Amino acid sequence: MAELSEQKAGEEKRGRRSRKGETRRAEILTAAMRRFAEDGYQNAAIADIARDVGLSLPGLLHHFPTKVDLLLAILAKRDLDSADFIGLHGSDLRRLLKGMVAIFRRNADMIEVVRAFAILNAESLMKDHPAKAWFLDRATEMQDNFASTFERAVAEGSIDSGIDGKALAAELIAVMDGLQMLWLRDPDRFDMVGGLEAYVGRLLASLGLEG
Amino acid sequence: MAELSEQKAGEEKRGRRSRKGETRRAEILTAAMRRFAEDGYQNAAIADIARDVGLSLPGLLHHFPTKVDLLLAILAKRDLDSADFIGLHGSDLRRLLKGMVAIFRRNADMIEVVRAFAILNAESLMKDHPAKAWFLDRATEMQDNFASTFERAVAEGSIDSGIDGKALAAELIAVMDGLQMLWLRDPDRFDMVGGLEAYVGRLLASLGLEG
DNA sequence: GTCTATATCTTGATAGAC
DNA sequence: GTCTATCAAGATATAGAC
Numbered sequence: 001m002a003e004l005s006e007q008k009a010g011e012e013k014r015g016r017r018s019r020k021g022e023t024r025r026a027e028i029l030t031a032a033m034r035r036f037a038e039d040g041y042q043n044a045a046i047a048d049i050a051r052d053v054g055l056s057l058p059g060l061l062h063h064f065p066t067k068v069d070l071l072l073a074i075l076a077k078r079d080l081d082s083a084d085f086i087g088l089h090g091s092d093l094r095r096l097l098k099g100m101v102a103i104f105r106r107n108a109d110m111i112e113v114v115r116a117f118a119i120l121n122a123e124s125l126m127k128d129h130p131a132k133a134w135f136l137d138r139a140t141e142m143q144d145n146f147a148s149t150f151e152r153a154v155a156e157g158s159i160d161s162g163i164d165g166k167a168l169a170a171e172l173i174a175v176m177d178g179l180q181m182l183w184l185r186d187p188d189r190f191d192m193v194g195g196l197e198a199y200v201g202r203l204l205a206s207l208g209l210e211g
Numbered sequence: 212m213a214e215l216s217e218q219k220a221g222e223e224k225r226g227r228r229s230r231k232g233e234t235r236r237a238e239i240l241t242a243a244m245r246r247f248a249e250d251g252y253q254n255a256a257i258a259d260i261a262r263d264v265g266l267s268l269p270g271l272l273h274h275f276p277t278k279v280d281l282l283l284a285i286l287a288k289r290d291l292d293s294a295d296f297i298g299l300h301g302s303d304l305r306r307l308l309k310g311m312v313a314i315f316r317r318n319a320d321m322i323e324v325v326r327a328f329a330i331l332n333a334e335s336l337m338k339d340h341p342a343k344a345w346f347l348d349r350a351t352e353m354q355d356n357f358a359s360t361f362e363r364a365v366a367e368g369s370i371d372s373g374i375d376g377k378a379l380a381a382e383l384i385a386v387m388d389g390l391q392m393l394w395l396r397d398p399d400r401f402d403m404v405g406g407l408e409a410y411v412g413r414l415l416a417s418l419g420l421e422g
Numbered sequence: 423g424t425c426t427a428t429a430t431c432t433t434g435a436t437a438g439a440c
Numbered sequence: 441g442t443c444t445a446t447c448a449a450g451a452t453a454t455a456g457a458c
């Protein structure tokens with residue numbers, strides 16, 4: 001939260017002064033994400049990222065003073081790009097689940113981005129990782145959103161009152177994360193979208209919502 | 212495969228000469244796993260591992276000449292320890308699924324080991340990671356085992372012939388991996404075992420195998 | 423089997439010129 | 441905004457003594 005507003009303030013300040021500066025920043029972020037997707041954050045060398053965009057290392061550090069700043073900028077950008085998911089917040093259960101399948105379908109064409117965030121997500125489990133808090137917050141928020149959608153469905157009587165919304169929310173996240181990992185390991189042979197579709201279909205059926 | 216037999220040959224050779232040498236090796240492997248669980252393979256410093264067992268860095272390198280050797284020894288040990296899972300191979304579907312829950316229950320008391328392998332598993336997605344092949348092989352094998360159990364159940368007529376064994380096998384692995392990740396991020400608040408139990412229960416019910 | 427000392431490499435970051 | 445030059449730290453690995 002604090003990082004996000006700081007970041008936005010920084011962007012505005014620079015944006016006012018130079019349009020080309022913003023382009024550079026965006027180029028760097030794209031290159032960084034690609035490197036993080038291949039080597040993870042800790043193992044990627046910012047000197048390589050600099051060379052990818054035709055800069056020297058100090059040239060890159062002029063835009064992002066430290067490696068951590070670069071990482072946090074990527075996470076902040078992701079927060080802004082997550083508007084599509086936020087749009088699903090408040091939908092009914094069926095719509096939410098179908099929406100997640102749609103997001104997966106779109107993600108299947110953005111393997112670099114998916115890979116970067118899957119790697120960073122796992123990496124953030126490590127001790128003292130600078131993205132630890134961000135991924136924890138994001139996971140908690142997603143879980144709460146899903147849980148409240150399940151619970152709303154119970155309250156409206158559209159699904160059985162015996163179900164555990166929090167547990168199903170966690171399971172859904174687990175399935176999505178797990179399917180992504182399998183897909184990343186073998187993108188050509190594994191059908192991530194079909195996998196989620198099958199799971200969601202069976203889940204809806206078992207909740208009596210299919211037809 | 213090649214690494215494993217090489218490793219076993221090495222162990223036999225040393226084992227014949229000194230029993231205390233084997234103890235040292237085991238100590239080092241335990242310490243290494245703990246470090247890898249915290250920092251990952253790439254980020255962990257073997258000098259720290261050496262200090263954990265009261266050795267200097269060259270002292271450790273006498274037992275494992277390179278860092279990669281240390282990693283491969285851990286993976287080879289894991290292969291030997293996986294006997295419990297192999298015992299489930301060939302069981303019927305119901306027994307296999309209940310067996311996986313039992314393994315999860317036992318794993319819930321071994322968080323360091325689970326964390327180490329979850330971290331290494333994710334890390335192995337990275338480019339040129341030395342454990343890449345091992346984790347790919349292991350995932351493929353598990354998937355094949357699960358799939359053939361599902362397919363056997365179909366052949367025996369105990370479940371519907373419309374089901375896709377390979378897809379369900381992948382889904383099961385995804386759920387287990389995903390639940391593990393959620394648990395590792397928040398071990399006190401998240402019930403990994405209960406999560407898998409709920410999933411398996413619903414899966415069996417939807418296949419008409421509960422009661 | 424274990425140590426001290428050292429070589430070598432890589433990395434993130436700074437100083438200061440242009 | 442970008443560069444050259446440089447630094448300081450940390451890592452793996454080796455040499456050689458005990």
